[in-house]
Amino acid sequence: MPRFYLTTAIDYVNSRPHLGTAYEKITADVIARYQRLSGVDTHFVMGNDEHSQNVFRRARELGLEPLAYCDRMEQEFRDVWGALDLSFDDFIRTTQPRHRAAVQVMVSRIAAAGDLYQADYEGWYCVGCEAFKQEKDLVDGLCAIHRTRPDWITERNHFFRLSAYRERLLTHFADHPEFLQPEVRRNEILRLLESGLEDISISRAGQSWGIPLPTDPGSVVYVWFDALINYASAVGLGTDAAQFENWWPADLHVVGKDITRFHSVIWPAMLMSAGLPLPRQVFGHGWVHLRGEKMSKSLGTVVDPLDAAQRFGTDALRLYLTKEIPYGADGDFSDERFEERYNSDLANNLGNLVNRVTAMGVRYRHGRLAPGGSPSRLQTLAETTLRDYRAAMTSLGLHQGVASVFRLLDATNEYLAERAPWTMAKDPAQAAALDEVLFTSAESLRLCTVLLAPVMPRAAQAILARLGDRTPLADRRLATEGLWRTDGARVVESGDAIWPRANSRPADTGMVLLDQGAAPVAVVRSDGVSDVHDDVPGSTPATTAGPAASADATSSTIVIDDFARVELKVGTVLHAEPVPKSKKLLKLTVQDGPASNRTILAGIADSYVPEALIGRSIVFIANLEPRPMMGSVSHGMVLAADTDGKAQLLGFETPPAPGTRVR
Ligand code: MSP
Numbered sequence: 001m002p003r004f005y006l007t008t009a010i011d012y013v014n015s016r017p018h019l020g021t022a023y024e025k026i027t028a029d030v031i032a033r034y035q036r037l038s039g040v041d042t043h044f045v046m047g048n049d050e051h052s053q054n055v056f057r058r059a060r061e062l063g064l065e066p067l068a069y070c071d072r073m074e075q076e077f078r079d080v081w082g083a084l085d086l087s088f089d090d091f092i093r094t095t096q097p098r099h100r101a102a103v104q105v106m107v108s109r110i111a112a113a114g115d116l117y118q119a120d121y122e123g124w125y126c127v128g129c130e131a132f133k134q135e136k137d138l139v140d141g142l143c144a145i146h147r148t149r150p151d152w153i154t155e156r157n158h159f160f161r162l163s164a165y166r167e168r169l170l171t172h173f174a175d176h177p178e179f180l181q182p183e184v185r186r187n188e189i190l191r192l193l194e195s196g197l198e199d200i201s202i203s204r205a206g207q208s209w210g211i212p213l214p215t216d217p218g219s220v221v222y223v224w225f226d227a228l229i230n231y232a233s234a235v236g237l238g239t240d241a242a243q244f245e246n247w248w249p250a251d252l253h254v255v256g257k258d259i260t261r262f263h264s265v266i267w268p269a270m271l272m273s274a275g276l277p278l279p280r281q282v283f284g285h286g287w288v289h290l291r292g293e294k295m296s297k298s299l300g301t302v303v304d305p306l307d308a309a310q311r312f313g314t315d316a317l318r319l320y321l322t323k324e325i326p327y328g329a330d331g332d333f334s335d336e337r338f339e340e341r342y343n344s345d346l347a348n349n350l351g352n353l354v355n356r357v358t359a360m361g362v363r364y365r366h367g368r369l370a371p372g373g374s375p376s377r378l379q380t381l382a383e384t385t386l387r388d389y390r391a392a393m394t395s396l397g398l399h400q401g402v403a404s405v406f407r408l409l410d411a412t413n414e415y416l417a418e419r420a421p422w423t424m425a426k427d428p429a430q431a432a433a434l435d436e437v438l439f440t441s442a443e444s445l446r447l448c449t450v451l452l453a454p455v456m457p458r459a460a461q462a463i464l465a466r467l468g469d470r471t472p473l474a475d476r477r478l479a480t481e482g483l484w485r486t487d488g489a490r491v492v493e494s495g496d497a498i499w500p501r502a503n504s505r506p507a508d509t510g511m512v513l514l515d516q517g518a519a520p521v522a523v524v525r526s527d528g529v530s531d532v533h534d535d536v537p538g539s540t541p542a543t544t545a546g547p548a549a550s551a552d553a554t555s556s557t558i559v560i561d562d563f564a565r566v567e568l569k570v571g572t573v574l575h576a577e578p579v580p581k582s583k584k585l586l587k588l589t590v591q592d593g594p595a596s597n598r599t600i601l602a603g604i605a606d607s608y609v610p611e612a613l614i615g616r617s618i619v620f621i622a623n624l625e626p627r628p629m630m631g632s633v634s635h636g637m638v639l640a641a642d643t644d645g646k647a648q649l650l651g652f653e654t655p656p657a658p659g660t661r662v663r
Contacts, residue, residue: 003041005247006032007231009255010047010092012130013073014054017080019333020256020295022305023288023321027398028254029086030322033454034393034401036087037478043247045234046081047092048074049227051220053127056209066209070095083306085314085457092234094211094226102233103211103226107202109274110160111215121157121201124150130223132201145258155205158213160225165269166197172268178281180264181396182328185257185284189264200266228267231279250279260284283396286330288321303333311335312342312502315456319345322455323402339502348655349409350448350463351499352615356416357441358466359611361492364425365438369490373436378415378444381408382484389451390478405451412444422609442467442490450481459498466493501572501615503594503657567623568639568662570655571600576610579630586610587632590620593659601634607647617655619662 008028011021025046032044050070059069074093081088092099110116124133128146137143143150170193173179173186180186203219204210210220220226229237231250236243255263263282271278289295295302309317320341325331361369385408392401421437424430446467453460453473461473468491571590574597579585584603592598600620621637628634640647 001039001041003043003247004032004035004252005043005045005235005250006035006252006254007045007234007250008253009259010049010094010227010230011077012052012054013048013050013070013077014052014058015297016073016076017305018295018297019290019303019305019308020288022080022084023325024254024256024285025081025086026084026318026321027285027327029084029088030318030398030454031252031254031393031396032087033457033473036474037450037454037476038390039477039479043090043235044088045090045092045231046086046088047090047230047234048077048094049223049230050094051210051223051226052130053207053209053223054130057127067095080306083309083314084318087457090234092230094230096233098236098239099230099233100211101238103221103229104214105238106229106232106270106274107214107221107225109276110270113273113275115161115164115273116202116215117159117161118156119159120154121159122154123152125153126150157201157205158203158216158219159199160202160266160270160273162200162266162269163197165272166193168272169193169197169265169268172278176280179278180260180282180284182284184328185260185264189261192261193265197265224262224266225270228262228270231267232276237276249277251281253279253282255282255284257284257286283328286325286328288325289330289332291334292332308333308338311338312346312499313458315459316342316346316499318455319402319452322398323406325399327396327398335504339504342499343501344654345406346499347497347501348615349406349413350452351497353409353413353416353441353445354463354466355494355497355614356611357438357445358492358494359614360421360425360609361438361442361490362494363609363611364421364434367492367494369439369442369492370435371439371485371487371489373440373486376415376436376440378408378411378440379484381411382444382447386447386451386482390482393454402452402455405448408444409448412441412448415444416441416612422612425609439490442492443485446490447482447484450476450478462498466495468492497574497614500574501591501658503572503591503659565623566621568619569622570652570658570660570662571598571618571620571636572655572658573613573616573618576608576613578605578610579632582630585630586613588613588618588638590618590636591658592620592622592636594657596659598635599632600636600638601629601632602638602640602647604638604640604647604649607640608649613649616649617652617658619650 006028008024011017028044032042035042048070055070056066059066062069070093078091124135124138126133126143126146126148128143128148133143133150138150142148173190173193177186180189202222202225203213203216204222205219207220210223211226213219213221231253232244232248235247237248253263260282268278287294290301290303293301305317320338323345324341361367385404388404389401392398392404416437419437421434424434424437446464446469449460449463449467453476457473464470569592571592573588574591575589577587579587579601582605584605585601586605586608588600588602589597590600619639621639624636626633626635638649640649
């Protein structure tokens with residue numbers, strides 16, 4: 001069975017995880033889950049980097065022993081990672097005995113290779129970076145990253161002959177173009193290698209917090225030299241030869257672009273010196289910014305990943321980070337953008353599709369969808385999607401992989417709109433066609449959900465359960481589940497909306513909908529008045545009553561003030577149901593503002609099935625006097641175009657928030 005050993009950077013524990021560090025872990029988790037789904041034996045390791053001076057200082061500030069502090073932080077990290085559904089198989093800490101053992105092995109091997117020597121070190125050291133700095137790296141005497149004055153240190157240090165590995169590293173880069181990705185990082189590091197390498201200090205004198213150097217117990221191993229070794233200690237270097245044999249070398253180290261140099265220059269040189277194989281690939285992802293600014297703890301501009309996940313759920317956050325940020329490049333996060341994408345991708349697209357497919361399945365076929373149907377355009381697209389998805393995910397184009405699935409979701413929504421199963425359902429002669437549409441859309445939805453499972457594991461499981469498939473995620477395999485299936489009856493269940501639309505934008509965005517100069521393609525009617533009379537016992541049949549009639553006849557003009565008295569607003573249909581004993585009315589629950597709903601009865605039952613309306617934006621008259629109809633009270637009127645007696649609801653390309661005024 002193929003195997004895949006995947007790691008992330010291990011985190012400093014002087015503060016809690018933030019959205020930037022979480023981004024790395026989430027995207028690595030997507031990769032790990034994709035590998036498992038592909039049937040690859042996967043070992044995914046994360047962990048904490050504990051021997052940093054900042055960690056030591058933070059513990060002291062809190063009056064704690066450093067190790068006790070690290071124990072506490074481990075729990076905090078595990079809690080956050082658990083809430084983000086990270087599926088790591090092991091969690092390494094650099095204070096663990098297994099790690100100490102591996103550090104001893106590495107340092108001894110590197111010493112035995114003749115690559116360590118002692119010399120006096122004098123220079124700058126930035127504790128924030130945990131890195132030695134050269135004068136040229138400073139800006140006005142300050143660390144360019146932390147904007148703090150580095151410490152001047154003068155001490156006897158142990159040095160690693162990094163410079164001796166320049167040629168071998170260059171050769172390795174040339175022979176293995178895939179070793180460092182994306183290309184932009186590879187080019188950066190190649191330039192660095194070409195400009196020459198200096199030996200590096202690998203010890204700190206007179207410090208107590210760290211792993212003592214085997215050859216000089218008065219010094220501890222420099223935190224980076226210590227930390228990089230975690231990737232080997234986690235799979236048994238120095239403690240479990242069989243495990244090490246099984247998993248080393250790592251297939252992929254996922255790290256941030258700021259620390260790519262440590263992973264693609266220093267770490268491979270250490271391994272070369274120790275006579276161990278190099279990892280197959282290092283991927284240097286980009287940074288997540290907050291509204292275009294760097295996230296900074298000191299400026300208070302960090303986002304708590306749990307706060308972000310709580311807004312729309314962990315899956316929504318995972319999707320945003322994977323889909324919206326091209327993997328390898330920098331990306332941005334803002335509450336507004338997150339909400340926009342949530343509404344567009346989940347509430348309106350995937351969530352709406354789940355509701356429609358399952359609700360129609362239940363309504364028209366009692367939840368049992370018969371297999372079959374001729375190969376459709378959707379099936380052909382699904383096959384292309386699967387190919388694109390696999391190619392993108394394997395080459396770490398995670399955003400492209402997800403985008404390909406969303407193209408299939410869009411096409412499925414379009415397919416439903418075109419085939420209009422709600423119309424077929426009214427004609428018994430179209431029963432076979434209806435079966436085909438229901439089965440085909442359910443199959444397409446199933447396939448998309450399987451492909452999205454690495455990104456949205458919880459939602460995927462919930463959606464697949466509504467499509468009648470309760471196989472645990474761990475048992476699912478792309479080789480079988482990633483294929484378009486034409487057999488096997490499906491049992492679908494309807495349920496609550498998985499992702500209700502969110503609205504926190506200001507209600508009045510000044511949307512201009514009705515352009516007086518535009519030639520109407522169909523007459524805009526208000527659905528409620530003229531068309532419902534024949535449903536209301538004792539009412540007079542509508543012939544000329546209502547705004548539709550007067551608009552149609554252009555019988556009189558009105559002044560702008562007349563129009564201004566009509567309050568038109570955008571609403572979102574949350575729920576729709578037939579009205580008993582009425583052929584024309586549907587009862588809609590419409591979200592009409594950030595946190596309010598109203599009931600509107602609309603005479604559109606001959607044009608829309610209730611399921612097709614859920615999640616849809618509409619325009620309605622908001623200040624109409626409430627009106628009792630068929631045992632309910634309608635609080636408004638929905639606007640629709642009157643096309644050959646059929647209502648066609650007014651809509652938007654990008655739906656504005658409910659409550660938005662239409663003028
Ligand atoms: N402890 C070192 C890594 C040692 S690995 C042998 C370290 N820790 S860190 O806590 O500062 O960062 C952990 C990871 O999070 C790094 O890969 C870093 O690049 C990444 N990120 C930190 N802030 C980030 C963003 N704002 N955006 C994306 N990733 C970011 O470095």
